[in-house]
Structure formats: structure tokens, C-alpha cells
Amino acid sequence: MLALVIAGGFAAGWVDAVVGGGGLIQLTMLLTLPGVTPVQALATNKLGSIAGTTTSSITYFRRVKPDLRTALPMAAIALFGAYGGAILASSIPAAAFKPIIAVAILGIGIFTAFKPSVGQLDKLKYEGRKHHVVAGLIGFAIGVYDGVLGPGTGSFLVIALVSLLGYSFLQASAKAKIVNLGTNLGALLFFAPQGYVLWGLGAILAVSNVAGGYLGARTAIRGGSKLIRWVFLIVVGVLFIKLAFDIWNEYVGA
Numbered sequence: 001m002l003a004l005v006i007a008g009g010f011a012a013g014w015v016d017a018v019v020g021g022g023g024l025i026q027l028t029m030l031l032t033l034p035g036v037t038p039v040q041a042l043a044t045n046k047l048g049s050i051a052g053t054t055t056s057s058i059t060y061f062r063r064v065k066p067d068l069r070t071a072l073p074m075a076a077i078a079l080f081g082a083y084g085g086a087i088l089a090s091s092i093p094a095a096a097f098k099p100i101i102a103v104a105i106l107g108i109g110i111f112t113a114f115k116p117s118v119g120q121l122d123k124l125k126y127e128g129r130k131h132h133v134v135a136g137l138i139g140f141a142i143g144v145y146d147g148v149l150g151p152g153t154g155s156f157l158v159i160a161l162v163s164l165l166g167y168s169f170l171q172a173s174a175k176a177k178i179v180n181l182g183t184n185l186g187a188l189l190f191f192a193p194q195g196y197v198l199w200g201l202g203a204i205l206a207v208s209n210v211a212g213g214y215l216g217a218r219t220a221i222r223g224g225s226k227l228i229r230w231v232f233l234i235v236v237g238v239l240f241i242k243l244a245f246d247i248w249n250e251y252v253g254a
Helices: 002-018 022-031 038-064 068-088 098-113 128-148 153-163 169-191 199-252
Strands: none
Touching: 002 022, 002 038, 002 169, 002 199, 022 038, 022 153, 022 199, 038 169, 038 199, 068 128, 068 169, 098 199, 128 153, 128 169, 153 169, 153 199, 169 199
């Protein structure tokens, strides 16, 4: 069981650092552990993830130099969105969001697969205040999602930064890590005082995430936007299959 937790945390940290979506691995793994409730899994996942995103954020900042004038305000707004989403998590069934998210993921995956030029270079669509307003709206919306559900948050951030703002995959991944740090912290600020975090398990995940996040960020920087695009398509495909399977079980298999 310990080996499973360490391996899951490392893999989640690596995937999260490259393109986001590591929570899909980590949260699924936590839900298989005996005695761990869904809300405890969601809360403990945030503790592990925040360690990994901190490490990958620092690595990206040192080597890619993302524009903090966009990333930091997005992270602050996303933090509040995630806090609100964490509150909603106890009252809104996750199943209500899944069909919409699955359709969005499928559409974005197809668009990215058939548009190889997307995300290869920075081609910003907005400038000045409009750029920051759109970035803030993206941060808030995805922050709420992260608080309510979580898996795929980093991928959604990369999707939005590439398709709506025009960043390259490498720059989008660098900014997404900083924003994802804000969403993880926002959700954790709600979950921790409520006693939902399993601190011992979370500490093991945190160490594993740090190792995976550091290696993943360096891999992404070396591979550039081309590598990130392929990993992105794989993660989006797996995330869609996972959501489709959940929807089938909840609406058809029940």
C-alpha cells in the first residue's frame, strides 16, 4: 500500500508538472485506499499536490521566466474561486458537472489533435486590460472547478491559456503551475480546518509529488511545446475516458 501511494504521488507530480491532470492519478489512487472517504481523498490530494506544484512552479520560473503580471493575479483570483468551490463540494453532486466537462474535454482534444500549430508559439489574442480580465475570469472559473472536483485542473488551465489567450504550450504550462498552486491552496484553506486532511498520508504524497514535479518540469522544459502537446493529448484522452466511465456507471449502470 505504501509503494502504491509513493508511486501514485510521483506519477501525479510528473504529469502535473508537464501538462496538468496529475490529480486524475492521485485522486483515483486515494479513492482505492480502505477507509478513505471521498472528501478526505479530495482534501488529502490537495496537500500532496500543493507540494508538487510549488516545486514545479519554482523550476519553471527559474528556467522559462513566465510573465508574473498575468500569472500572479490569476493565481490570487483562482485561490478565492477554489475556496468557494470547496464549500460547494459538500452540497453539489460531482455528477452534475461531469457530462458538461466530458463534452468540453472531447471538443478540446479533437481541436488540439487536428491543429498541430496550436500552442507552438506565443500568439497573444488580447493586450492590456482585456488580457488580464480574460485571464482573471479563467482563473476564477477553473478555481471553482478545482474546489468542487479537482482532476484535470492543470490541463484545463493549459487549454484555456493556449486557446483563449494564445500562449505556447510551454508558457501555458509554466503559468498553469503558478495558478494551480493558488487553487490548491484555496481548497486546502477550507478543507484543513474542517479536519478532512489525512496528514500522514498527505506528507508521503507531498514528498512523492516534489520528486515527480521537479523531474516533470525539467522534462517539459527540455522537450518544449511539442512534447507537452503530446502528453497533453494523452492526458486529455485518459481524462475523457475516466469521466465517460463515471457517467456510464452513475446514469446507465445504476
